[in-house]
Amino acid sequence: MAQGKTILILGGGIGGIVAASQLRRALSREHRVVLVEQAATHLFQPSLLWLMLGLRAPQQISRPYTALARRGIELLRGRVEHIDPARRVVTVDGKELTADYLVIALGAELAPDAVPGLAQAGHNLYSLAGAEAIRDARLTLTHGRIALLVSAMPFKCPAAPYEAAMLLEWDYRRRGLRDRVQIDLYSPEPGPMSVAGPEASAQVRAMVEQKGIGYHPQEKVASVDPGARRIHFESGVSADFDLLVYVPPHRAPESVRAAGLCGDSGWVKVDRATLATPFPGVYAIGDVTPSASRCPRPAYWRTGKPRWSRTTSPPKSPAPAR
Incomplete structure (x- = not known):
């Protein structure tokens, strides 16, 4: 029987959570999906605009990472201190972890x-x-x-x-x-x-x-x-x-820069079709890549009229005047 593989995902932003969830659904349970994240809770940053207006409270736009365990995703809390992409070895709070596949989703450092x-x-x-x-x-x-x-x-x-x-x-x-x-x-x-x-x-x-x-x-x-x-x-x-x-x-996180993963742009260079880095078995997604300045267009960019939904509408608050 083939030995199970370990997929290590660094960073619990939207990219890291989606990658971990999709991989967990796609892979049999002999393979480990491990998410490394320093924070205790995930903050849904797009909703900071609502919080800015007093239309959201912090607890409404955050969720504990421990909920991922119900999906079969292993959570390791800690700070990524060092990345060796050639060996696919990551140091988290002084402990070395070895991956068969490594996904870097550490986002942009402000x-x-x-x-x-x-x-x-x-x-x-x-x-x-x-x-x-x-x-x-x-x-x-x-x-x-x-x-x-x-x-x-x-x-x-x-x-x-x-x-x-x-x-x-x-x-x-x-x-x-x-x-x-x-x-x-x-x-x-x-x-x-x-x-x-x-x-x-x-x-x-x-x-x-x-x-x-x-x-x-x-x-x-x-x-x-x-x-x-x-x-x-x-x-x-x-x-x-x-x-x-x-x-x-914005800049790439220090651990990513120190690992020699950044190209001339200052961000991790990836193949646009596969998101693979030049290192075998190492991938990068999200804001840590040169696509950092891209995001889905706003729902109202054509008409100037926001389109509220159950996930975006402010509770018990009027929509902006049309």
């Missing part, structure tokens, strides 16, 4: 400290703590200027800052404060969601500007002055703000 003053001046749209801070700050800011800043390319889910800007605009409008607050969005991109093509980019830009949101493309941040509440761009332009919401710089 690096707000890469921009001087950024972390001290604003709130990280892509973290739970940041979304909670935005939720509270928007209630105390009743007049002034909100700046949404994309600090570097690439970044995961290119729709998110544009959705955030339009949701904040809706929130201030429904509270009767829209005429007191200016909202501006700054990005190094040539256009919003340029990865989706020029037609889609133009449509998203039109949606944003029709709502009175100032859009400033091709502006790359150099530094932020927390005391003066001012953003300085490489172009020489500067912008003041009363509330700063930012998308931080």
